[in-house]
Amino acid sequence: MKTLHDAFADTAKRFPDNAFLAVPPLEGRSYYPDGAEFTYAEVVDEVARLQGLYRKAGYAHGHRVGLLLENRPEYVMHLLALNGLGVSCVPINPDYQHDEMLYQMEHSEADLAVCIAARHADLMKVSEDREQPLPVVRVEDLDQGLPTPVRPARTDAPDLMTEATLLYTSGTTGRPKGCILTNEYHLTAGHWYAHIGGLVDIRTGQERLYNPLPLFHMNAAVVSLGCMILTGGCLIIPDRFHPRSWWKEVVATQATIIHYLGVVPPMLLNQPVTPEETAHSVRFGIGAGVEPELHEVFEKRYGFPLIEVWGMTETGRIFVVNTEPRMIHTRAFGRPTGDFEAKIVDENDNELPRGEPGELLVRCRGNDPRRGFFAGYLKNDEATVEAWKGGWFHTGDTVIQDDSGMLFFVDRKKNIIRRSGENIAAAEVEAVLQSHDGVAQVAVIAVKDDLREEEVMACIVPMAGWQPDEALAQALFDYTAERMAYYKPPGWLLFMDQLPTTGTQKIQKTQIFSKDEDPREQPGIFDFRALKKKKKH
Known part of the structure; x- marks a missing residue:
């Protein structure tokens, strides 16, 4: 054959x-x-x-x-x-x-x-x-x-x-x-x-x-x-x-x-x-x-x-x-x-x-x-x-492999968010958000979700002159939803004054939150999970 x-x-x-x-x-x-x-x-x-x-x-x-x-x-x-x-x-x-x-x-x-x-x-x-x-x-x-x-x-x-x-x-x-x-x-x-x-x-x-x-x-x-x-x-x-x-x-x-x-x-x-x-x-x-x-x-x-x-x-x-x-x-x-x-x-x-x-x-x-x-x-x-x-x-x-050869999943090394079986590249979501006039810096990360394994979270530093309020948060969600499949836009969105970076200005995502912090419980965070729905064509 x-x-x-x-x-x-x-x-x-x-x-x-x-x-x-x-x-x-x-x-x-x-x-x-x-x-x-x-x-x-x-x-x-x-x-x-x-x-x-x-x-x-x-x-x-x-x-x-x-x-x-x-x-x-x-x-x-x-x-x-x-x-x-x-x-x-x-x-x-x-x-x-x-x-x-x-x-x-x-x-x-x-x-x-x-x-x-x-x-x-x-x-x-x-x-x-x-x-x-x-x-x-x-x-x-x-x-x-x-x-x-x-x-x-x-x-x-x-x-x-x-x-x-x-x-x-x-x-x-x-x-x-x-x-x-x-x-x-x-x-x-x-x-x-x-x-x-x-x-x-x-x-x-x-x-x-x-x-x-x-x-x-x-x-x-x-x-x-x-x-x-x-x-x-x-x-x-x-x-x-x-x-x-x-x-x-x-x-x-x-x-x-x-x-x-x-x-x-x-x-x-x-x-x-x-x-x-x-x-x-x-x-x-x-x-x-x-x-x-x-x-x-x-x-x-x-x-x-x-x-x-x-x-x-x-x-x-x-x-x-x-x-x-x-x-x-x-x-x-x-x-x-x-x-x-x-x-x-x-x-x-x-x-x-x-x-x-x-x-x-x-x-x-x-x-x-x-x-x-x-x-x-x-x-x-x-x-x-x-x-x-x-x-x-x-x-x-x-992963981890034990003495019997059994493999055990630990985590994903790549910058991928796994939501309800869909692999979402954080970089792809970042690219769309970054193209909005109101975004100066953005970091997209995975956060735990009790139902869908992981959810997309966007940490955003607004451009000067843009108010980090609910209107801008909604506008950014709508902006991504118009350009991406329904499961990719941020379910959570948080405005920040700055994002941690290296000497070469590369964003250090692991430094945004401490290990003891739950990103979803940050003051001022916006929850858009209910808006992420499959569209009827």
Whole structure:
């Protein structure tokens, strides 16, 4: 098998009548409110139809197509159709604002954008502002014909090293970085999940995996999708996480595996008891970040284990606690197995003794340490080389490894804020705030949040002549909200007379507050958390 499409076609021949994609019922949703299910055979036909439309227009190996299809099964169908032609998919986060979408479409040099009708106007504005016009087509209008791509295609056939997806992930230096994910990456990730073994027992042709995470993330669109394709299982795709209807959806879709992030368990535990919560068919959950004090509580109430994992867009493979004891009262996330190696180092990349915290470095065992990893950051060779210095990928996560080899998460070394599963680059938020006329200096930091793990906090020194009052705070929040996805603006905002800096005027974020201080309890702080809501399009 050389492509993800090859793997799908092979499985479809073996399990044509198996369900492949499912959508849970949800009253009021704009699509499939009663739910939907598609067999492998049905998706084969639709993929062939889509492939014919793209091929007729001239889309082939080397082109890129932006897809703004939300969390709909149609995204997977387009991905597979394009993949078979050698065309790379660039999933667009539906929560992106204009500037974010414009950057992504310019940076990726997408040859075409396909979107749902409700987002056509938004992408047309992006097209108008892009240096090179971007053809935009409603997914409902594909049958009417597609514009011919301007760039010539490659003449060779797609293979394992062909770019399959370009996923954008938050970087520490501001703008998101485009991670080039090849067919090899997709297949490696799916195979890894399918063959973890132990407590993660994937039964061929039997699993129904409910994943509420977005299709512009590697978890749902690569690891989960690849595993189901390779094993003849069904990927259940809700539009997003709904705590109130979670168990109804899980039961209605007959899910056998669920995926979660740290925010999911506490929100479910806060819901009233319902008959569905114990009438499910779930065998286990897989995810990351469940609070140790809630782990056992969740498992006792709902009757299945939550299995902790660790992974990154760049790595594809995941570490997982797949044997007992799972050490659920700690932040254990697995041991190195197979060809996925790890070591813990200090700031100079010297390996540390067991039990000492340091940065987690990972690689593939053997002659090619990058095999199965991302192929690099698009147009950013410097960042790629830096991430791989010494032949190991630098994760930026601080961990501890005990004498048994078990890895325990401690903290993130990088300047990244983790809010409800979304990685937010502090530098990106800082750049937007700094562009406001009323901001002289800004430092964006992560603060603890009881529900969402972390929240964005902005510490701001106003320009001379600007009053540090509620009106300015509201104006700054609105300014960022107009330019960034809903989860990125500051949930907390604090005006300060000055920020601590080094001799070279670099802001020292660790010196803003003492270790004993809770930034959220500072006098005069503004709380905008309630305003950070997902917009309806």
